[in-house]
Amino acid sequence: MDPTTLTDQDRANFVAYLDGELSPEAARALESKLQADPRARTEVDALRRAWQVLDHLPRPVPSAASASRTLQRLSVGIPILRPPGRRPRLGLALAAALMFALTLGYMLGRLAPHPPPAPTSPPVANDEILRRDRRVIENFSLYEKAADGRFLTGLADPADHDLFGDDSAES
Amino acid sequence: MGAIGKTSRQLALRDPDTALMIAVRDGQPGAFEKLVQRYQHRLVGVLQHLLGSAEEAEDLTQEVFLRVYRTRRSYRARAKFSTWLFTIANHLAANARRNRRRRPQVSLPVNDSGPLGPRPAEQLVRDQATPPPMRVQRRELADQVRRAVESLGERQRAAVLLHKFEGMKYAEIAQIMDLTPKAVKSLLNRARVNLRQALQEYIFMDSGPLPPDA
Numbered sequence: 049m050d051p052t053t054l055t056d057q058d059r060a061n062f063v064a065y066l067d068g069e070l071s072p073e074a075a076r077a078l079e080s081k082l083q084a085d086p087r088a089r090t091e092v093d094a095l096r097r098a099w100q101v102l103d104h105l106p107r108p109v110p111s112a113a114s115a116s117r118t119l120q121r122l123s124v125g126i127p128i129l130r131p132p133g134r135r136p137r138l139g140l141a142l143a144a145a146l147m148f149a150l151t152l153g154y155m156l157g158r159l160a161p162h163p164p165p166a167p168t169s170p171p172v173a174n175d176e177i178l179r180r181d182r183r184v185i186e187n188f189s190l191y192e193k194a195a196d197g198r199f200l201t202g203l204a205d206p207a208d209h210d211l212f213g214d215d216s217a218e219s
Numbered sequence: 220m221g222a223i224g225k226t227s228r229q230l231a232l233r234d235p236d237t238a239l240m241i242a243v244r245d246g247q248p249g250a251f252e253k254l255v256q257r258y259q260h261r262l263v264g265v266l267q268h269l270l271g272s273a274e275e276a277e278d279l280t281q282e283v284f285l286r287v288y289r290t291r292r293s294y295r296a297r298a299k300f301s302t303w304l305f306t307i308a309n310h311l312a313a314n315a316r317r318n319r320r321r322r323p324q325v326s327l328p329v330n331d332s333g334p335l336g337p338r339p340a341e342q343l344v345r346d347q348a349t350p351p352p353m354r355v356q357r358r359e360l361a362d363q364v365r366r367a368v369e370s371l372g373e374r375q376r377a378a379v380l381l382h383k384f385e386g387m388k389y390a391e392i393a394q395i396m397d398l399t400p401k402a403v404k405s406l407l408n409r410a411r412v413n414l415r416q417a418l419q420e421y422i423f424m425d426s427g428p429l430p431p432d433a
Contacts, residue, residue: 060405060408062408063404063407063408063411064389064404064407064408067382067389067407069388069389069404094415094422094423095411095412095415097422097423098411098414098415098418098422099383099411099414100422101360101364101414101418101421101422102364102368102379102383102414104357104360104361104364105268105361105364105365105368106361106365107264107384108263108264108267108268108273108276109260109263110259110260110263110276110277110280111277114259114263114277114280114281115255115256115259117281118255118259118280118281118284118285119251119252119255121281121285122251122284122285122288
């Protein structure tokens with residue numbers, strides 16, 4: 049085979065040659081073959097120009113407030129956003145679990161045999177649940193917006209370092 | 220600066236952003252803000268072309284920075300900071316695309332008023348500074364280039380964006396995309412051939428390439 053003839057391997061190296069990713073020896077060998085082959089030179093030139101034309105690709109610019117929003121989220125310790133579409137599902141799951149618990153409590157309260165009223169008798173189950181979860185029920189619209197359960201339970205624990213650690217002090 | 224390993228120290232000397240990330244790890248005030256300012260545009264730029272949505276790109280950029288911040292204390296420099304950052308971004312973008320495939324969405328065609336189009340104020344400044352015929356030619360060219368890039372497969376597109384706009388070497392792209400440098404070479408070769416075909420009409424304009432937008 050003529051040593052100046054381009055092989056398939058040489059053609060596969062055109063882009064790496066243009067990108068400066070070939071070894072110096074391989075680049076020199078390819079250059080000498082290109083010298084002898086005007087069609088191959090045109091091919092390499094077309095690849096080079098196509099790459100230059102990419103300079104016209106619109107460069108997206110983030111909104112002006114984007115960086116400050118990121119830093120603000122860190123300073124207030126808001127939990128990480130879930131990928132779009134998952135948050136509503138989590139919120140719904142939380143709401144459904146809460147509703148289920150309330151309904152179950154109510155039903156149990158209705159179905160349970162009622163002992164004759166006595167001053168020392170314990171309160172019925174649904175009243176117990178309502179009393180225990182009164183704050184949850186009152187603030188249900190706020191809880192609904194929370195991204196996850198860990199964040200909610202963490203709020204009740206001042207020792208939770210993920211939420212109340214030193215993040216804000218350092219940012 | 221706290222105690223750091225030999226590799227981290229060498230990388231920090233060569234790469235100022237690695238040094239900055241080590242400062243973030245050590246709790247130096249203002250260091251993280253600097254990193255956000257340096258990389259916000261770059262991440263949004265790449266992610267927007269990968270995902271095709273400005274809003275999603277900004278959300279994901281926030282997510283990348285939040286992950287960096289939350290894992291800062293365990294940071295060990297094993298690569299350039301940008302390589303590490305874009306590795307996180309690439310993983311999150313892949314997850315976002317996977318989630319999107321599970322929940323198909325109706326996408327509107329991208330045009331000048333869409334997320335990838337120029338913002339109104341920028342467009343006005345550009346338009347006033349450019350004679351009308353060239354303006355049309357430039358817009359058409361930008362649109363064709365965007366279409367050509369969008370027509371590439373996801374991995375080809377990611378490799379092209381990282382190489383062209385982040386100026387990364389094959390070895391860095393390989394690390395980010397969890398591939399071998401040889402696979403990246405082949406990916407970029409195929410991408411360039413596809414781009415040349417898609418942009419055939421525009422690469423040999425008589426007057427040569429138009430000046431890029433300011």
